[in-house]
Amino acid sequence: MQEIHLTAQSHNSVIRCGQGVFETYAPKYKEGQFFIVTDSNVFALYRHLLWETFGININIKILPAGEKSKTHKYLFEILKEMLNCGMRRNCTVIAFGGGVVGDIAGLAAALYMRGVNLVQIPTTLLAQVDSSVGGKTAVDMCGVKNVIGTFYQPQEVLADPRFLETLPEKEIRCGLGEIVKYGALDGGIFAKLTENKNNLKDLRFLSEIIYRCIAHKAKVVKDDERDLNGLRKTLNMGHSTGHALELYYGKKSHGEYVLIGMYFELFIARKLGICTGQYAEELKSLILSVIKKIPYYADLEKAADYAKFDKKNNDEKISLIVPKALGESTEIKLGLEEYVKLLKECGGGL
Ligand SMILES: NC(=O)c1ccc[n+]([C@@H]2O[C@H](COP(=O)([O-])OP(=O)(O)OC[C@H]3O[C@@H](n4cnc5c(N)ncnc54)[C@H](O)[C@@H]3O)[C@@H](O)[C@H]2O)c1
Structure with missing residues (x-):
């Protein structure tokens, strides 16, 4: 088991990772008042574990699984049920699930009585390495992702790889x-990933890499909690193009679009002479070891239009965080026309 102390400006978090952190640290929450938020899939798989850990009479909100539950409607349902259950200011909201549950439960914890304790127990790989750490909470509105939200740090994160066994x-x-x-941002993680390129889905390997990814994110969040000085936006590598393709095509998971976005943005970085040589080849091969095939996109021009709305842009230009060298990235800004031209040159269809 490993521990990371995230000293953010607003609030400190302790992040515990490794096999056994759930059974060691979760039971203490039953000593106080607590309210669990989870989703229907996770509840079906882990209800016995929840009952064993917290007792049969738990206050719990079970959301329908999936992004469609990340709305103000369900947010207010959670808040109403917390009130009906008599939750007080010193209660703890336990987010038990993937990133959807973590984001909406985090926002509920931030709003209820102007803020109550929050514990994140992430059960997806994405939530363990990313969304449960760093305090971004949100719901979607009118089809716009994460448009209502706030920064609210959990007091504790319990990232236990046991939950990945059912994923x-x-x-x-x-x-x-x-x-x-993270590999493209951190040389140590990159080395581990390339050494284990044929073994990336192995749960023992993942348990080790989760800690390293969280440690990288915690370092970034400590120095730029509110995304103000440019450091936190490095975590968005691959996201501008990935997110645009996700919004237009929307058939794959978020993480797969991040990989596809990285593939296109690496091509752009190579074309512009920013990232070259053996490292660029190794990064491309790492991306392709997970995604295998980059689809051919016929409508890149229309998809690219969505990149205009990316939060990183602060003028007309498209801002991209691109890889530069081992453990180094940089921000570039491209006009829409040039961006589309480069995307088309890259093409996909690999
Ligand atoms: N707050 C942040 O910093 C941040 C960062 C990245 C992503 N996000 C958000 O995270 C969300 C995506 O998170 P996600 O990918 O975890 O999606 P998710 O929460 O929808 O989970 C994916 C699927 O896995 C199921 N699941 C969860 N745990 C399981 C388990 N242990 N075994 C079997 N099935 C399980 C869920 O029911 C769901 O069907 C998006 O809404 C995104 O905006 C937030």
Whole structure:
């Protein structure tokens, strides 16, 4: 078991990772008032574990599984049920699930009585390496992702790889998208990933890499909690193009689009002479070891239009975080026309 102390400006978090952290640290929450938020899939798989750990009479909100539950409607349902259950200011909200549950439960914890304790127990790979750490909480509105939200740090994160044993392969690939992104930002993670390129889905390997990814994110969040000085936006590598393709095509998981976005953005970085040589080849091969095939996109021009709305842009230009060298990235800004031209040159269809 490993521990990371995240000293953010607003609030400190302790992040515990490794096999056994759930059974060691979760039971203490039954000593106080607590409210669990989970989703229908996770509840079906782990209800006995929840009952064993917290007792049969738990206050719990079970959301329908999937992104469609990340709305103000369900947010207010959670808040109403917390009130009906008599939750007080010193209660703890326990987010037990993937990134959807973590984001909406985090926002509920931030709003209820102006803020109550929050514990994140992430059960997907993506939530363990990314969304449960760093305090971003949100719901979607009118089809716009994460448009209502706030920064609210959990007091504790329990990232236990035991939950990955039931995770479908597609969701493992989704988490690997974010893990490869960390590899492009951190030389140590990159070396581990390339050494284990044929073994990335192995649960023992994942348990080790989860800690390293969280440690990288915690370092970034400590120095730029509110995304203000440019450091935190490096975590968005691959996301501008990935997100645009996700919004237009929307058939794959978020993490797979991050990988596809990284593939296109690496091509752009090579074309512009920013990232070259053996490292660029190795990164491309790492991306392709997870995603295998980059689809051919016939409508790149229309998809690219969605990149205009990316939060990183602060003028007309498209901002991209691109790989530069081992453990180094940089921000570039491209006009829409040039961006589309480069995407088309890259093409996909590999
Ligand atoms: N807050 C942040 O910093 C941040 C960062 C990245 C992504 N996100 C958000 O995270 C969300 C995506 O998270 P996600 O990929 O975890 O999706 P998710 O929460 O929808 O989970 C994916 C699927 O896996 C199922 N599942 C969860 N745990 C399981 C388990 N242990 N075994 C079997 N099935 C399980 C879920 O029911 C769901 O069907 C998006 O809404 C995204 O905006 C937030």
